[in-house]
Amino acid sequence: MIQKAFRNYISNFQGFSREIWILTLITFINRAGTMVLPFLSKYLHEDLHFSLSQVGTIMVFFGIGSMLGSWLGGKLSDTIGFYKIMIFSLLVSGLMFFGLRYITSFEGLCIGIFLLMTVADMFRPAMFVSIGAYAKPENRTRALTLVRLAINLGFAAGPALGGLIIMSIGYKGLFWVDGVTCILAILIFWLKVKEKKKSTYLDKEHPGDVLVESVFKDKIYWLFLASTLIVGIMFFQLFTTIPIYHREQFGLTELQTGLLLTLNGVLVFFLEMPIVNYIEKNKKDKLKVIILGCFLMTISLFLMLVNTWAGVLIIMMLFMTFAEMFNFPFSNAFALSRAPKHQQGRYMAIFTMTYSLAHILSAKIGMTIIDNKKYGYQGNWLFMGILGLVGTLIGVYVYYLVKKEKANVKIS
Incomplete structure (x- = not known):
């Protein structure tokens, strides 16, 4: 067995x-x-x-x-x-x-x-x-x-x-x-x-390499990046505000916080590749998986509103980890598949910049809200959860636009 x-x-x-x-x-x-x-x-x-x-x-x-x-x-x-x-x-x-x-x-x-x-x-x-x-x-x-x-x-x-x-x-x-x-x-x-002079990458099924001349004209991609930015802002709370909250609200030691982060790493190591392989083999829609990941991450932040039971931190970490496994690999793949021929670099540059910006904004927004005694940690978790709902809705809209785009290509 x-x-x-x-x-x-x-x-x-x-x-x-x-x-x-x-x-x-x-x-x-x-x-x-x-x-x-x-x-x-x-x-x-x-x-x-x-x-x-x-x-x-x-x-x-x-x-x-x-x-x-x-x-x-x-x-x-x-x-x-x-x-x-x-x-x-x-x-x-x-x-x-x-x-x-x-x-x-x-x-x-x-x-x-x-x-x-x-x-x-x-x-x-x-x-x-x-x-x-x-x-x-x-x-x-x-x-x-x-x-x-x-x-x-x-x-x-x-x-x-x-x-x-x-x-x-x-x-x-x-x-x-x-x-x-x-x-x-x-x-x-x-x-x-050895250097490969020309990328063999071409996504024949995707209309992006035909319809889009510049990354700045790709409306669908920019809406996708808006959702990606929101996911990044939520996820980086894991490394900015959440470790401090562990200590201040529940009295967790650095070791206990480290073990929660280790749980995340172990689950990703053992489960992410089988999950991706299953989704790929069964030809599940990547955008639907990305949207599910965003929604699960939203739930993980709303769970932080429960501030009287430390066990919720484990449940929250499980939701956050599965959200990460559903969202991140398929977001990478969607960004790459969206890029027209000879523009993969520009597309992936803006994609990686989105996470850099999310890292800056996550710490700044989270710390500013927490620093305000009127809102504190509860205000931050509520704000992040509502932001996640917005990101999920943007993802749904992107899915609708991509379906419409593919339908137009078939007609033409």
């Missing part, structure tokens, strides 16, 4: 090209190596003794750099190719990590982190475009899911390794490890994966 279940699970990972597995490996190395990021706020506040206000300002530069990098990475992927952008991004950001450890002034760090994130986040849209080039059309969503698993595993391993490095050689060691892993990842990619 166990052997059969194991074989069924392993079968979800079959059928990928060699290049996709190498992309997955370097993504894992890169994300596991990005140890500075989870500890950046603590490093700035505790090691360099900046005020919380100064830390907040530096993190704004972090977010703006991330957005600019995403846009540049996508635009340049369309003009000079994703392969060159991926090599440039990881190699140069690796060298920049080495240099960042020597910058200790407030102004210097604002500029340094802005430049670092601009270069580092050029990698993300280029990586998404590379999946479109190296994955078979029938495996594309599963390939995106595989890379997402590598990102999740990397983020799970990174903070633990980072904590050990801090305890042994201090914060400065993180910058060296980050730099080395970036360079190691891109060396593996350069040695093992």
Whole structure:
């Protein structure tokens, strides 16, 4: 029984090209190596003794750099190719990590982190475009899911390794490890994966590559991004307001909060690929799955209104995790499928920028509402839940517009 279940699970990972597995490996190395990021706020506040206000300002530069990098990475992927952008991004950001450890002034760090994130986040849209080039059309969503698993595993391993490095050689060691892993990842990619001059990606069934001349004229895509932004704002509460709420409302320790986040990671690791595989095999409509994910995430935030029983935090985490598994991989796939030929980079750039913006807005909106004694945490959960309902309705409208678009193509 166990052997059969194991074989069924392993079968979800079959059928990928060699290049996709190498992309997955370097993504894992890169994300596991990005140890500075989870500890950046603590490093700035505790090691360099900046005020919380100064830390907040530096993190704004972090977010703006991330957005600019995403846009540049996508635009340049369309003009000079994703392969060159991926090599440039990881190699140069690796060298920049080495240099960042020597910058200790407030102004210097604002500029340094802005430049670092601009270069580092050029990698993300280029990586998404590379999946479109190296994955078979029938495996594309599963390939995106595989890379997402590598990102999740990397983020799970990174903070633990980072904590050990801090305890042994201090914060400065993180910058060296980050730099080395970036360079190691891109060396593996350069040695093992050959540049593909032209993407084989074409979604013949989708009208996007015929009807849409520019990403800025694609009304359906921008409405989809609005829903994606809302999902991102809700999801990033998990890393901004919710850990603080755990301690202040229920007295949870860092370990208990960590275990709840581990529950999320374990479920995603074991269930996401089988779920995606089942949905793909049964040809379920991707947009319907995306809408379901948004709605489940909305429920998870409304559940936070129950503030007298700590067990609700586990139920909330289950809803949030399944919402993530339904929404994120299929949102990636829809964004890529929407892109016309030779515009995948631009589309994926704006898609990744949406999450960067969501990260900034999630913390700012959540903290501002909570800081207002009139509203507090309950006001934040209510606001986020209502926002989620709006996102779900936008998703339903996008589904209606896509059906109408396909019907018009068939008639013509």
